[in-house]
Amino acid sequence: DQQVKQNSPSLSVQEGRISILNCDYTNSMFDYFLWYKKYPAEGPTFLISISSIKDKNEDGRFTVFLNKSAKHLSLHIVPSQPGDSAVYFCAASSYSGGSNYKLTFGKGTLLTVNP
Amino acid sequence: DGGITQSPKYLFRKEGQNVTLSCEQNLNHDAMYWYRQDPGQGLRLIYYSQIVNDFQKGDIAEGYSVSREKKESFPLTVTSAQKNPTAFYLCASSTLGQGEETQYFGPGTRLLVL
Numbered sequence: 001d002q003q004v005k006q007n008s009p010s011l012s013v014q015e016g017r018i019s020i021l022n023c024d025y026t027n028s029m030f031d032y033f034l035w036y037k038k039y040p041a042e043g044p045t046f047l048i049s050i051s052s053i054k055d056k057n058e059d060g061r062f063t064v065f066l067n068k069s070a071k072h073l074s075l076h077i078v079p080s081q082p083g084d085s086a087v088y089f090c091a092a093s094s095y096s097g098g099s100n101y102k103l104t105f106g107k108g109t110l111l112t113v114n115p
Numbered sequence: 116d117g118g119i120t121q122s123p124k125y126l127f128r129k130e131g132q133n134v135t136l137s138c139e140q141n142l143n144h145d146a147m148y149w150y151r152q153d154p155g156q157g158l159r160l161i162y163y164s165q166i167v168n169d170f171q172k173g174d175i176a177e178g179y180s181v182s183r184e185k186k187e188s189f190p191l192t193v194t195s196a197q198k199n200p201t202a203f204y205l206c207a208s209s210t211l212g213q214g215e216e217t218q219y220f221g222p223g224t225r226l227l228v229l
Contacts, residue, residue, distance in 0.1 A: 044158070
């Protein structure tokens with residue numbers, strides 16, 4: 001049972017336009033959400049995060065929106081650049097007992113930004 | 116400079132062989148994690164550790180073992196019991212707190228079966 005879903009395996013946009021990557025989750029206990037960017041054969045790099053008490057967090061060209069009632073978050077990249085081409089993973093944090101928290105990852109969306 | 120290192124970058128395993136993947140961090144993080152990534156899949160948690168000499172199974176621990184003898188090091192052994200070991204293995208670390216900690220990843224090790 002997939003608790004974090006990225007339903008679009010791929011997305012293609014033109015340079016300079018907006019990229020919108022979507023993520024849905026089913027577990028209402030998730031309270032912290034992160035986006036990671038990953039190039040082939042490299043480890044993921046942290047991009048941006050949002051706490052469940054917020055509905056928006058912005059960092060430069062990257063903005064994450066959280067809609068708790070819909071259990072949906074999205075990552076907006078404006079303007080998109082060719083260097084943004086990578087796989088983007090959505091992750092959600094939940095408490096797993098004791099002092100333990102764990103991340104659950106979606107399967108990723110491959111973003112291609114065309115010059 | 117601070118970061119997470121994984122070695123080797125590529126590792127080949129023969130049938131029935133145990134192999135160990137190295138993960139070292141100098142970020143002074145308490146928590147360390149091992150994930151596995153398969154093509155077209157997300158990251159799946161194998162093991163994690165929040166303190167020296169203690170670790171917990173993740174979602175897919177069967178066929179793997181770990182140790183945490185030092186805060187900086189969290190090696191993963193892929194045993195012969197792991198029947199489908201070919202994957203990209205990622206180590207991560209984070210601080211400990213109230214659940215809003217970011218995990219930072221190493222560059223990964225690709226394991227291939229001969």
